[in-house]
Amino acid sequence: MSDNISEELKKRGLKNTKHRAEILDMLKRSDQPVSAEQLFKDMLDRNINVNFSTVYRTLDTLCEKDLVSKLTIESEGGALYEFNSTMHKHHLICLGCRKIISLDYCPLGNYEQTLAEKTDYLIAGHKLDIYGYCPECRKTAHEG
Amino acid sequence: MSDNISEELKKRGLKNTKHRAEILDMLKRSDQPVSAEQLFKDMLDRNINVNFSTVYRTLDTLCEKDLVSKLTIESEGGALYEFNSTMHKHHLICLGCRKIISLDYCPLGNYEQTLAEKTDYLIAGHKLDIYGYCPECRKTAHEG
DNA sequence: GTTCTAATGCAAATAATTTGCATTAGCTAT
DNA sequence: ATAGCTAATGCAAATTATTTGCATTAGAAC
Numbered sequence: 001m002s003d004n005i006s007e008e009l010k011k012r013g014l015k016n017t018k019h020r021a022e023i024l025d026m027l028k029r030s031d032q033p034v035s036a037e038q039l040f041k042d043m044l045d046r047n048i049n050v051n052f053s054t055v056y057r058t059l060d061t062l063c064e065k066d067l068v069s070k071l072t073i074e075s076e077g078g079a080l081y082e083f084n085s086t087m088h089k090h091h092l093i094c095l096g097c098r099k100i101i102s103l104d105y106c107p108l109g110n111y112e113q114t115l116a117e118k119t120d121y122l123i124a125g126h127k128l129d130i131y132g133y134c135p136e137c138r139k140t141a142h143e144g
Numbered sequence: 145m146s147d148n149i150s151e152e153l154k155k156r157g158l159k160n161t162k163h164r165a166e167i168l169d170m171l172k173r174s175d176q177p178v179s180a181e182q183l184f185k186d187m188l189d190r191n192i193n194v195n196f197s198t199v200y201r202t203l204d205t206l207c208e209k210d211l212v213s214k215l216t217i218e219s220e221g222g223a224l225y226e227f228n229s230t231m232h233k234h235h236l237i238c239l240g241c242r243k244i245i246s247l248d249y250c251p252l253g254n255y256e257q258t259l260a261e262k263t264d265y266l267i268a269g270h271k272l273d274i275y276g277y278c279p280e281c282r283k284t285a286h287e288g
Numbered sequence: 289g290t291t292c293t294a295a296t297g298c299a300a301a302t303a304a305t306t307t308g309c310a311t312t313a314g315c316t317a318t
Numbered sequence: 319a320t321a322g323c324t325a326a327t328g329c330a331a332a333t334t335a336t337t338t339g340c341a342t343t344a345g346a347a348c
Contacts, residue, residue, distance in 0.1 A: 015294060015345050036335085051297045056336060058295090072216045074271060078335050092259070095268060103259075111251035115236070115274065123276040124239060127218060130259060132267040159314050159325060180304085195328050200305060202326090222304050 012065040019043075019050050023058050024067060024083070032100045033071055033080035033091070073100070073129065090128040096137025103130075156209040163187075163194050167202050168211060168227070176244045177215055177224035177235070217244070217273065234272040240281025247274075 005024050006016040014020065023039055040055045059081050062068035069084040073093060082089070082102070092101040112123045149168050150160040158164065167183055184199045203225050206212035213228040217237060226233070226246070236245040256267045276282075 017295060017345070019296080049297095053298080053337075054296055060337095061295090070218075072218055074214075074216055092263065092265060094265070101263075107253065107255035108251050112274065115247075116276070119236065119245075120279045121236060121238070121276040122282040123274060125276075126272065126274040128270065128272045130256065130267060130270040132260070132265040132269075135264045138266040161314070161326060163327080193328095197306075197329080198327055204306095205326090 008067060012067070014061065014065065019048070019054055020058050020062075022048060022050075023055065024062060027062075027068055027081060027083040030082070032102065033073075033082040035076075035078055035080055037078070039081075071127075074131075088125070090130065092130045092132065094134040094137055095131055096133050096140070099134055152211060156211070158205065158209065163192070163198055164202050164206075166192060167199065168206060171206075171212055171225060171227040174226070176246065177217075177226040179220075179222055179224050181222070183225075215271075218275075232269070234274065236274045236276065238278040238281055239275055240277050240284070243278055 005021050005028070009016045009020060009024070022043060026039055026042060027034060036052075036055050036059060039059075040050065040052050043050045043055075059068060059070070063070050063081075066084055068081050071080050071082065071091070073080060073091070076098075080100075087104055088106060090103040090106060092103055094100075106128070108126065108128070112126065115121065116123045149165050149172070153160045153164060153168070166187060170183055170186060171178060180196075180199050180203060183203075184194065184196050187194045187199075203212060203214070207214050207225070210228055212225050215224050215226065215235070217224060217235070220242075224244075231248055232250060234247040234250060236247055238244070250272070252270065252272070256270065259265065260267045
């Protein structure tokens, strides 16, 4: 559990609790978004006795403080969470194995600005997910 | 209830039932995505006695047959549904009043192809939603 | 250590959606 | 029109994801 986690918590007026730090650490390490259930199970597996509602509440808190972001992927059971690098991310989701890759590049260019001018909206951000089949899955995609 | 609805249903081997046609018609007329609950209530209001599970089942069926598409907007309570014009759509969602505007233009250009080449994924499609504040809401956005 | 409040556990409540099974209503061929 | 077959519906109950109230506990500051 690297130490700047406790820093990041402190900085936002959050107590540095075992569960909180643990959840944040798991998200930080994960290369893809994780569900609340997954986090919960992983903690139990490692004998960290935590309650499910704590996991949800912690995730809520971390999202509020912008340490984590929550995403809702079409047709996933529930929400997923990922560590919120300041960089804005998009996702490439494999429809076969459900693997999710985070993409750094954003193809929108100055579309937001154009849209703002056209609609007079104040644009806050956007969400872009790409769906497809990964190299392994595309082989079998049109069989079953 | 325009008649090509019964056509569209027949074409896909679906029985032309009152509820089914009604739901499809409502979606066709709506200028923005609608929730299952909204559809359900609207029908009750017009004395069309329908069951909630029928609404869900009908929507499922219509989605399977690509007559309707389902969308999950970040932080909405549940899923929304819209008539599936073959045109692919994006959404501009007002964070103030939750109004949703469908956009026809897609700023992705040939990004899907580029990504396909780079990742060796078979790209199936994408989902893009833009968030912001509409002209009415942006006035009050930074007050409350 | 004491004290104060935020964080947690636990159990129960909600909300959204799904499912099993009995009944009914569309379509098809007569 | 009508009989027959199956898909569609109603109803009630089950699931799943998430939230909440309240009593208890554990960080942080002193």
